[in-house]
Amino acid sequence: MTAFFLFLSPVPTFIGICKKKTVEQYSPVPYLATFVNCMLWVVYGLPIIHPNSILVVTINGAGFFIELLYLILFVLYSDKKNRLKIVLIAIIEIVIVGIMTTLVLNFVHTTKRRSSIVGMIAIICNIMMYASPLSVLKLVITTKSVEYMPLSLSVASFANGIAWTVYALYPFDPYIAAPNGLGTLFAVVQLILYATYYKSTKEQMAARKAKNAVGLTEVVFNGESGKMGQIQHNGRAQIP
Template sequence: MVPDLIRNVVGIVGNVISFGLFLSPVPTFWRIIKNKDVRDFKADQYLATLLNCMLWVFYGLPIVHPNSILVVTINGIGLVIEAVYLTIFFLFSDKKNKKKMGVVLATEALFMAAVALGVLLDAHTHQRRSLIVGILCVIFGTIMYSSPLTIMSQVVKTKSVEYMPLLLSVVSFLNGLCWTSYALIRFDIFITIPNGLGVLFALMQLILYAIYYRTTPKKPSTTGPHPRSRIRTSSYQPSPPSPRAPASSPLSARTTTSMAAMSPSISRLSHKLA
């Protein structure tokens, strides 16, 4: 009774952390929306997570593995969130990425349909259904947790953690740790293996982040003063004008010229009168 209570509590905590994990890429997708471009971001991890969520929802259904409602709820929520992410990624990708995503999504849908039909028609006990779907969950859960390896290789190559969000790595580590604990309380190997690997891969991401954080190019600050306000004000001040004789106006100049021209005539007139 006590182990079941502890397991349920750990499962609820795992649901909360997993919800945070599903939401942790929100800043990344907000950036994609603002830039209207996916740039060098990869959809691999989100495609793998989508398939993983579909498998775990199927695994947790009462017709496959009873008493696993906590597995169904969080993976059902994750399924919706990942679908939203992939829609955004698809909208802002180039034709090559769109084609690739379309092929992968169609393959995943056909695969899930085949699994559901095969399990429900050929496996007639909970134990057998749990075994088949559980093995698939281990395989694709491992793929999901290892999908950041492509991002990790990019980090090593570029010596930049720009495309490996720290929040996603931290929450992945906590999520894997929580669900591994959940699976060990009432041992479930199908939950233990992928989540144990998830802890390992997330730890590797955190180590890489610590190594390459300082070599990541810093973005120019957009919060500083306006560029014009940084222009140094000139210290030049005009010196006071030196004393000069007042300038003649055009009218006075013309008057002076006319008087000068009239002077000879006045002199001759005075001479005649004399």
Template sequence: MMWIFYGIPLVHPHSILVVTINGVGLVLETFYLFIFVLYAPSAGRRKVFMILLAEVVFMVAVVIGVLAGEHTHERRSLIVGVMCVIFGTCMYASPLAAMRNVVRTKSVKYMPFWLSLASFLNGICWTLYALIEFDIFITIPNGLGALFGFAQLVLYAWFYRSTPKDEPKSELQLPTATVAPGNDGGISLSVR
């Protein structure tokens, strides 16, 4: 939500791509959360609602504070941009714990390849956009994100072969029943 606020014309003019792309992302995330809440146990629902409530209250406070307290695009862009840098960097740095775990266990079991690749490619795309637009607030977190994503991919390549493969699950054998005519004219049933 912070990137959407950053991209609106009242804060940072000429950032329509930032608003539209992050707006689509927000819609997809909302849909995902709706499905999660639909099937989650009540404790999970409560936790999600509390986090969403805190996020909405925080965003309302930021929007009111920035729009009422600052009256130039430069100041608004600076304040919201710094917050976006902080939150964006935290988002990209969140897999660092998984990377530490990979190095410690010499296994990539808990670091999904596709998530690492998506993080790297997302960081690259947004960094290229930011360099074209000369927007430092988009460049910093996404440049760091591209570096973190690249580091994850290097770790994945390095430790992939040393990751123990899960044993294939043994097939459950059902008993075989054979029905045959018996010697006495009846039916004979044998189970193996």
């Protein structure tokens, strides 16, 4: 349930993207990282690699298709340069996971060794997934704004990290416990950033909204002034 919440947490962000028809300064890194992470955990949970991991397979299988949808939306609403980059990275991720799975299944012949190899690779990608929202860290600190680091994603990462860490303790599975424990710490860092820059973010957004409102008022006023001037000019033109 917490993993499903994590995968669905960016929905408000993408609703805004679809309405504005632009990704603005949102980063595709969290979605590319989660995309490859889900693929790897599906492979890890296969009975021929790590038996009795049906929960791992089902939720990450669902996550794979959800993240694929996010990437499609990113491609649709990005500029040409970023669009090409996103498609290329996603294809490379799919090819690498496919090659890895083929090699493991053909050259490693016990589930214990298969679990170790795929588990180690999955740990790296899982840590990348949790750390990926921090890809905008420089932007957050420079602008003192967390506008482009979605809060829902950070909260979901925190809850998901705790839940999977506990899940991995009974029985102990180091390949699930290690990255999710570290992921919880990354999520805490993100939440601290939110607490630090929440007030300044609200102030910046309010100032920008007020500025836009003033600009719109000036446009309307100038338009009406021009219209009135034209009416007066036409009125004088009709006087003999």
